[in-house]
Amino acid sequence: MALTKEQIAHRIARELKDGYYVNLGIGIPTLVANYIPKGIDVILQSENGLLGMGPFPLEGEEDPDLINAGKQTITTVPGSAFFDSAMSFGMIRAGKVDLTVLGAMEVSENGDIANWKIPGKMVKGMGGAMDLVASAKNIIVAMMHTNPKGESKLLPKCTLPLTGVRCVKKIVSDIAVLDVTPNGLKLLERAPGITVEEIKSKTLGKLIVEGDIPEIVF
Amino acid sequence: MKKIVTNAEEAVKDIQDGAVIMFGGFGLCGIPENCIAALVKRKIKNLTCISNNAGVDDFGIGRMLHQRQVKKMISSYVGENAEFERQMLTGELEVELVPQGTLATRCMAAGYGMPAIFTPAGVGTEVAAGKEVRNFNGKDYLLEYAFNADFAIVKAWKGDTDGNLVYHETARNFNPLMAMAGKTTIAEVEELVPAGELDPNIIHTPGIYVHRIFQGVNYEKRIENRTVRKKT
Numbered sequence: 001m002a003l004t005k006e007q008i009a010h011r012i013a014r015e016l017k018d019g020y021y022v023n024l025g026i027g028i029p030t031l032v033a034n035y036i037p038k039g040i041d042v043i044l045q046s047e048n049g050l051l052g053m054g055p056f057p058l059e060g061e062e063d064p065d066l067i068n069a070g071k072q073t074i075t076t077v078p079g080s081a082f083f084d085s086a087m088s089f090g091m092i093r094a095g096k097v098d099l100t101v102l103g104a105m106e107v108s109e110n111g112d113i114a115n116w117k118i119p120g121k122m123v124k125g126m127g128g129a130m131d132l133v134a135s136a137k138n139i140i141v142a143m144m145h146t147n148p149k150g151e152s153k154l155l156p157k158c159t160l161p162l163t164g165v166r167c168v169k170k171i172v173s174d175i176a177v178l179d180v181t182p183n184g185l186k187l188l189e190r191a192p193g194i195t196v197e198e199i200k201s202k203t204l205g206k207l208i209v210e211g212d213i214p215e216i217v218f
Numbered sequence: 219m220k221k222i223v224t225n226a227e228e229a230v231k232d233i234q235d236g237a238v239i240m241f242g243g244f245g246l247c248g249i250p251e252n253c254i255a256a257l258v259k260r261k262i263k264n265l266t267c268i269s270n271n272a273g274v275d276d277f278g279i280g281r282m283l284h285q286r287q288v289k290k291m292i293s294s295y296v297g298e299n300a301e302f303e304r305q306m307l308t309g310e311l312e313v314e315l316v317p318q319g320t321l322a323t324r325c326m327a328a329g330y331g332m333p334a335i336f337t338p339a340g341v342g343t344e345v346a347a348g349k350e351v352r353n354f355n356g357k358d359y360l361l362e363y364a365f366n367a368d369f370a371i372v373k374a375w376k377g378d379t380d381g382n383l384v385y386h387e388t389a390r391n392f393n394p395l396m397a398m399a400g401k402t403t404i405a406e407v408e409e410l411v412p413a414g415e416l417d418p419n420i421i422h423t424p425g426i427y428v429h430r431i432f433q434g435v436n437y438e439k440r441i442e443n444r445t446v447r448k449k450t
Contacts, residue, residue, distance in 0.1 A: 047318065048244045049388050059446040064247065064439035065375075065389040071245040072445035082387055084394045084422075085244070085270070086326040089319025093337065112342075122307070123315065124297030130345060131319030134338035165342035 002174040003191045003216070008142050010035040011189075011216055012101055012172050015140060016042050023047060023092070023132060025102035026070045028142040032101055043079075045097055047088050047128045052080025069128065089128065093135045100136035102129065104143045104168075106158040109205030111168040111180040113141065114160035126163060133164030145173035145202050152204040154178075154185060175199055177216065184208050189216045221381045221425070222410075223432045226256035229404045233369055235262050236289075240325065240365070240396040241269040241279060242372035245298075245442045248389030249278050250373040252406045252434040258282055266290040268365055270321060270392055274298045277440050286310065294318035298442065317345060320362050322395055327364035329398020329427065334363045370400025373434070374423070377407035378414070381428030382421045390422065397423045406434040 003011065009031035016022065016036060023045045024030050033055075036042050044053040046068040053068060054075035062073040091097060106114040113133055116126040133139060146152055154171065171178045176199045177189040184206030190199055192215050200207055223229045230253055233239065243249030254273075257265075258281045265288050272291055273280030280299050282288055290312040296302055305311035316324070317339040327335050336359035340346050350361040372393040375386035383405055385393055397403050405423075410433035 046388070048247070049391050056445045056447040058449055062441060062444055062446060063387065064441050065387040067245065067247050067388055067441075067443070069244075071247070071442040073441060073443070074445075082385075082390055084390050085318065085322035085392050086395050089322055093319065093339075122303050125293060125295035125315045126317055126345075127295040128318035130317035130343065131337070131339040134341060162343045 001191065001193050006031060007218065008172050008174060010218060011177065012140055012142055013037060015099065015170070016040055017098075020098040021045055021051070021096060023097050023100045023136070025100070025129070027103045029101040029103060030070070045088070045091070046074070047085075047092065047132070049083050049085060049088050050076065050080060052077045054080075089131050092131055095135060095137050097136060099138045099140065100132050101140045101142060102132065104141045104153070106153050106155055106160050107141055107143065107168050107171055107205075108155050108158045109180075109184045111166045112158050113163050113168050114158040115163050117161045119161070129163050133167045136167070139168050140170045140172060141168050143171065143173055145175045152202050154203045154205045156205050175202065181208065186210070187213050189214055191216055221429060221431050222379055223430045225432055226252035226406060226434065227259070229253060229406070229430045229432055230256045230260065230371075233257065233260070233262060236264045237262070237368045238266040238268070238366065240367045240370040240400055241267060242370075242391065242393030242396045243269065243271070243278070244388065244391035245271050246273065246278050246440050248373050248385070248391050248393055249273070250371045250404075250406050251437055253371045253404060254278060254281060257287070258285060261285060261287065263287050264289040266292065268292045268321075268367060268396075270294050270318060272296045272299050272302050274442065275301055277438070283311070290314065292316060292321070294321050322392060324362055324365045325392065325395035325399045328366065329395060332364060334361055336360065337362055365399055367396075367400050368402065370396040370403045372397045372403065372405050374405055374407045376409045376411065376416060377405055377428075377431050378411050378416050378425070379431070380413040381405065381425030381431050382413070382416055383407065383423035383428060384416060384420060385422050394423045398427045402429050403427055404430045406432055408434065408437060
């Protein structure tokens with residue numbers, strides 16, 4: 001069985017370490033906040049100017065001055081701090097944010113990422129994605145392994161306009177967990193019931209398979 | 219020193235066709251609602267707007283787009299606006315997309331008196347086209363120039379009669395950066411107090427950067443993406 005979006009987020013949450021400052025992108029990455037392991041303190045950064053993002057507000061407690069980068073109403077946790085957009089990207093550029101999780105349309109075998117533009121379609125803009133991928137120390141991509149036509153989104157080379165080059169460190173897709181290495185995409189884990197053969201058939205980029213590949217256990 | 223103006227109409231009365239204007243705000247959060255309404259009323263045209271986003275169809279900069287007042291939009295993300303999309307696809311509207319951190323830091327550079335910055339954002343992508351690339355300590359960076367704006371229009375929570383500003387929560391965003399970057403900076407605030415009433419320790423934008431200030435009225439503070447959780 002391929003992983004659900006929640007399960008992808010759950011698996012990514014296992015990469016969190018105590019004390020991490022983390023930026024979560026829009027979509028599946030946002031769900032990672034629901035699976036932070038017990039006993040671990042993680043501080044969420046929202047690039048519109050907040051450290052210490054809390055859960056969504058209760059109905060009736062929405063504050064129009066308090067939103068996340070997806071423009072959703074949010075709350076703060078004790079110890080939070082507000083700052084302007086230059087400082088926000090300053091801390092990202094300076095490598096202070098430990099982990100960035102974001103979605104992708106395509107990732108290449110050397111860690112290039114494309115996630116902002118499809119030629120011929122309305123371009124909405126890159127927002128903060130180019131800044132994040134250019135500077136983050138550790139980038140994990142949450143994505144579907146294939147597009148709706150069943151074609152691999154893990155490629156030898158991205159076909160869409162790039163967001164950043166050689167920056168992705170790890171990929172958690174609906175069928176596999178992979179590390180981006182200098183030699184290609186190294187298969188680490190597979191979704192329950194998904195065979196290595198299936199992952200091979202759905203990965204166009206160079207795939208490295210060494211030894212037994214364990215199933216992800218939830 | 220007289221920085222106080224009566225209202226938004228007076229604050230924007232000398233902005234001419236073709237002006238380059240910065241607007242603070244992130245989405246609809248912390249946007250100068252009163253000044254945008256006054257610019258919509260004045261119907262000046264051929265504006266170049268520097269703003270992280272372009273509002274929605276019937277609010278924020280979207281209202282100026284509807285009247286075709288904007289010639290060029292410089293933003294990082296413009297996704298929530300059907301009229302914007304139409305004008306962009308027909309070529310009526312020129313759009314320059316800039317990575318968000320680059321946009322913020324180009325404003326900051328202007329306010330700090332620096333002509334340009336180096337940033338890794340966009341290296342190896344189409345954003346890098348035609349730009350100088352410099353390698354520092356083994357990593358490539360793009361040369362990006364400071365913005366040059368005729369006017370910066372910002373929204374603050376509190377301000378005083380000397381132009382000192384304090385922002386509220388994530389409504390701060392681009393506002394303090396743009397406040398520093400305008401040749402003329404206009405601030406609208408929710409609460410205007412006499413100089414001396416704000417604690418000097420907590421001022422976000424010192425009044426030296428602010429040329430005109432007024433207390434705004436009837437803030438709608440529209441929420442773009444209301445998201446709540448259930449009581450458990």
